[in-house]
Amino acid sequence: MSQFHHSIRPFMKFQFTVAPNSNRRAMTTNLPRPRTRSSARGPNTLWLLGPAMLVLIVWTQVPFLLSIYYSFQRYNLLYPDRKGFVGLANFASLITDPIFRVSLIHTLVLVGSVLLVTVAVGLLLAVLFYQEFPGRALARTLVISPFFVMPVVSALVWKNMLMHPVYGLFAWIANSLGFKPVDWLAQYPMLSIILIVSWQWIPFAMLLTLTGLQSLSREQLEAAKIDGANAWQEFRYIIVPHLAQTLSVVIMLETIFLLTIFAEIYTTTSGGPGLETTTLPYLIYLKGFNDNNIGIASAGAVFAVILANLVAIFVLRLIGRNLQGARR
Amino acid sequence: MSESKRPRWELTVLAYVVALIMFFPIFWMFITGFKSEADAVQLPPKLFFTPTLESLHEALSRSNYGGHFLNSLISAVGSSLLALLLSIPAAFSMAFYPTRRTHSTLLWIISTKMMPPVGVIIPVYLIFIRLQWLDNIWALMLMYTVMNMPVVIWTLYAYFRDLPNEMMEAARVDGANTFQELVNVLLPVSGPAIASAALLSIILAWNEAFWSLNLTNAQAQPLSVYVASFKTAEGLFWAKMSAASMIAILPVMVMGWLAQRQLVRGLTFGAIK
Numbered sequence: 001m002s003q004f005h006h007s008i009r010p011f012m013k014f015q016f017t018v019a020p021n022s023n024r025r026a027m028t029t030n031l032p033r034p035r036t037r038s039s040a041r042g043p044n045t046l047w048l049l050g051p052a053m054l055v056l057i058v059w060t061q062v063p064f065l066l067s068i069y070y071s072f073q074r075y076n077l078l079y080p081d082r083k084g085f086v087g088l089a090n091f092a093s094l095i096t097d098p099i100f101r102v103s104l105i106h107t108l109v110l111v112g113s114v115l116l117v118t119v120a121v122g123l124l125l126a127v128l129f130y131q132e133f134p135g136r137a138l139a140r141t142l143v144i145s146p147f148f149v150m151p152v153v154s155a156l157v158w159k160n161m162l163m164h165p166v167y168g169l170f171a172w173i174a175n176s177l178g179f180k181p182v183d184w185l186a187q188y189p190m191l192s193i194i195l196i197v198s199w200q201w202i203p204f205a206m207l208l209t210l211t212g213l214q215s216l217s218r219e220q221l222e223a224a225k226i227d228g229a230n231a232w233q234e235f236r237y238i239i240v241p242h243l244a245q246t247l248s249v250v251i252m253l254e255t256i257f258l259l260t261i262f263a264e265i266y267t268t269t270s271g272g273p274g275l276e277t278t279t280l281p282y283l284i285y286l287k288g289f290n291d292n293n294i295g296i297a298s299a300g301a302v303f304a305v306i307l308a309n310l311v312a313i314f315v316l317r318l319i320g321r322n323l324q325g326a327r328r
Numbered sequence: 329m330s331e332s333k334r335p336r337w338e339l340t341v342l343a344y345v346v347a348l349i350m351f352f353p354i355f356w357m358f359i360t361g362f363k364s365e366a367d368a369v370q371l372p373p374k375l376f377f378t379p380t381l382e383s384l385h386e387a388l389s390r391s392n393y394g395g396h397f398l399n400s401l402i403s404a405v406g407s408s409l410l411a412l413l414l415s416i417p418a419a420f421s422m423a424f425y426p427t428r429r430t431h432s433t434l435l436w437i438i439s440t441k442m443m444p445p446v447g448v449i450i451p452v453y454l455i456f457i458r459l460q461w462l463d464n465i466w467a468l469m470l471m472y473t474v475m476n477m478p479v480v481i482w483t484l485y486a487y488f489r490d491l492p493n494e495m496m497e498a499a500r501v502d503g504a505n506t507f508q509e510l511v512n513v514l515l516p517v518s519g520p521a522i523a524s525a526a527l528l529s530i531i532l533a534w535n536e537a538f539w540s541l542n543l544t545n546a547q548a549q550p551l552s553v554y555v556a557s558f559k560t561a562e563g564l565f566w567a568k569m570s571a572a573s574m575i576a577i578l579p580v581m582v583m584g585w586l587a588q589r590q591l592v593r594g595l596t597f598g599a600i601k
Contacts, residue, residue: 148584
């Protein structure tokens, strides 16, 4: 038991210090308004905050600590009696497993490509929908609708009705133009999933970017126009710099959410053909629920959390800064 | 001035074209839901056909659709109500009685939303086995409650924080205790915030498919899991699949349309204003 405690310490520290670290600096630079309020008459608010905190701590931290614990155990559900501490063996076998490396590459390809597509298209669409035109609200509503469709349904509609090699709409279009139809999910499985996931997430990028754009003063654009800037210069030198923070938030939040993509892969390719669309979350699912290998799956899970936390630190720092700025 | 107000017509047309392309898969699914199976797979695709409710009827009657719908309703609405019940007092106390630790507490709460579900699925699954909670819709509801609490707390907090402190002070002068402040002063003016937090939470829980796929298998299947069963050859019954999907996404899509603005605030935790 004692080695268990030693071994998790670095992870615990990592997990728990994210929030305090990110705001310590902000706290010292900006005296928070709260102090005066609470010291004047500080009723005991534990009964207000306590229940929510208790639920959150128990339901998020306990399972994660267990994940760490299992990652140091040999534990296969099929052989429950052969359980025991194995040190870093699970991590070692995971890292040397070529499938793990492949799944990691697939994860990066998926997240990276979707980011590229959604941020680029989202930015262009945001600029397009920034202007006022009749029926803008309706058109914008249509554009963002894919975001509200449950991932399982989007995956099914794309897989069966658009990408099906015989009956699918894409096949029909290819045929009528005289091309050979493509069996999307068999021939280009990763590209197909990137397409589906991008379709779902373009609205998110566009909506956030549009919100960021709307804080840009139209006077600034007018001034640039008077100074003789053309549309490209306006976009490059005024709009893009103004959106720098918005875009970084879009990129970071999307990364966190995209790292967990599961339903789309489960519904369309089940990680195949072969392992071509097996990402880290899907691999953990396979190791845990197909091979019943709790130890290896947990090692993968710890890895996934570290990966997400690397991004989360930056997001939280940004959120923390804005939180402070909002206080008057 | 007038020139910038009136956009070039090419760009307007482009915006409409893009909107139609983005919406097309949803539109295509909607009309396929009103076709017969034979019409659905016709090539060239039929845009004009005699609409029928046959596939809709088939989708609803051939399976326990009502049961799945009820499960989705319980898990999404139930979890949102429970999350509100826990979050309203928490957000109230952080907004009106902040302490030195409030700032880091809030950030910690947000950080739990950034934990990938796959990082905790194995222990949660084992705990569910131990407690015999697998395939239990109320257990899934609890899972969703925790999943959405960060978003709900944040949405409420951001709204409460902007309310004038004098409101509470006036109530206190009149002799109200903390509980009365919460119920008699705060709740009556918080309708919009509570509504948007609930809307967001329902949307996220209704569409969720990682926990539901792994923690339910028959009895407790919400719509997301039922619809996923079309991933087999069943998926070639397009009309039936479309009809089943249509009803599964319609309620939440309408909510999404209504919650467009709150969505940005709720999902970015105020990082974009």
